[in-house]
Amino acid sequence: MASLKTMTLALAAVFLGMALAAPVHLHQKPVSRVLTSFSFQDCAAPSAPMHGNLSLSPDPIVLPGNITGYAGIVLSSNLSSPLKATVEMKKGIIKVPCVDNFGSCTYDDLCSFLEKIPLKNGTCPDPMPAMGIPCRCPLTPFSAFMPERTFHVSESLPGILDGDYDISAEITDGSGNQVACVKLSLALKSA
Numbered sequence: 001m002a003s004l005k006t007m008t009l010a011l012a013a014v015f016l017g018m019a020l021a022a023p024v025h026l027h028q029k030p031v032s033r034v035l036t037s038f039s040f041q042d043c044a045a046p047s048a049p050m051h052g053n054l055s056l057s058p059d060p061i062v063l064p065g066n067i068t069g070y071a072g073i074v075l076s077s078n079l080s081s082p083l084k085a086t087v088e089m090k091k092g093i094i095k096v097p098c099v100d101n102f103g104s105c106t107y108d109d110l111c112s113f114l115e116k117i118p119l120k121n122g123t124c125p126d127p128m129p130a131m132g133i134p135c136r137c138p139l140t141p142f143s144a145f146m147p148e149r150t151f152h153v154s155e156s157l158p159g160i161l162d163g164d165y166d167i168s169a170e171i172t173d174g175s176g177n178q179v180a181c182v183k184l185s186l187a188l189k190s191a
């Protein structure tokens with residue numbers, strides 16, 4: 001069964017340009033956290049080759065605990081390196097700087113992140129092959145939809161992350177054309 005971690009990895013790497021990558025380097029004792037007001041918006045032009053949707057519920061989500069969600073991603077053209085991603089992350093009204101690839105970062109080529117996803121016996125890790133999602137560039141067209149399901153998340157998040165977040169991420173190709181655009185907002189606080 002696909003774990004939330006794998007789904008998050010797949011989505012983050014392929015679509016969100018690591019915007020959701022958990023900052024595991026922030027070692028702090030995790031306590032119960034509440035995630036509220038999660039919203040996802042696909043802000044790409046209709047003609048852009050990549051589109052997606054993501055829904056998480058309930059609102060509020062308590063971590064550790066259960067998250068219900070669905071996610072979909074469609075790529076309608078071939079995409080080759082470089083795929084540049086620009087992430088802007090705001091905590092409240094403050095722009096979060098880029099530290100260790102977390103925050104308002106620019107990634108020169110997402111393809112090099114995909115290279116870091118280890119292949120298992122020459123194929124991408126589950127559930128990517130079954131969903132037809134490529135993990136190496138050039139990316140080939142695919143359409144993947146994970147119907148609504150419930151995951152148990154046994155980890156929490158460090159308290160230092162508490163706050164209201166607005167995250168926007170845009171991916172452009174080597175010619176500067178928009179490939180994908182997403183906006184996320186959420187609020188994290190102590191239970």
Ligand SMILES: *[C@@H]1O[C@H](CO)[C@@H](O)[C@H](O)[C@H]1NC(C)=O
Nearest residue numbers: 062064065066067150151152
């Ligand atoms: C999470 O879901 C499981 C299985 O559906 C259930 O047994 C468990 O009680 C739920 N946990 C919480 C905190 O709601």
Ligand SMILES: *[C@@H]1O[C@H](CO)[C@@H](O)[C@H](O)[C@H]1NC(C)=O
Nearest residue numbers: 052053071072073074144145
């Ligand atoms: C989400 O995207 C998938 C794949 O494009 C699509 O099948 C599904 O209908 C979409 N769901 C919503 C609620 O937009």
Ligand SMILES: *[C@@H]1O[C@H](CO)[C@@H](O)[C@H](O)[C@H]1NC(C)=O
Nearest residue numbers: 076077078079138139140141
């Ligand atoms: C993607 O590339 C393959 C192989 O080069 C080609 O056969 C296919 O038609 C291309 N697809 C699109 C949508 O451009």
Ligand SMILES: *[C@@H]1O[C@H](CO)[C@@H](O)[C@H](O)[C@H]1NC(C)=O
Nearest residue numbers: 119120121122123124125126
């Ligand atoms: C690895 O791939 C080869 C060739 O596709 C196959 O014969 C073999 O069974 C696979 N091994 C595992 C452990 O999946």
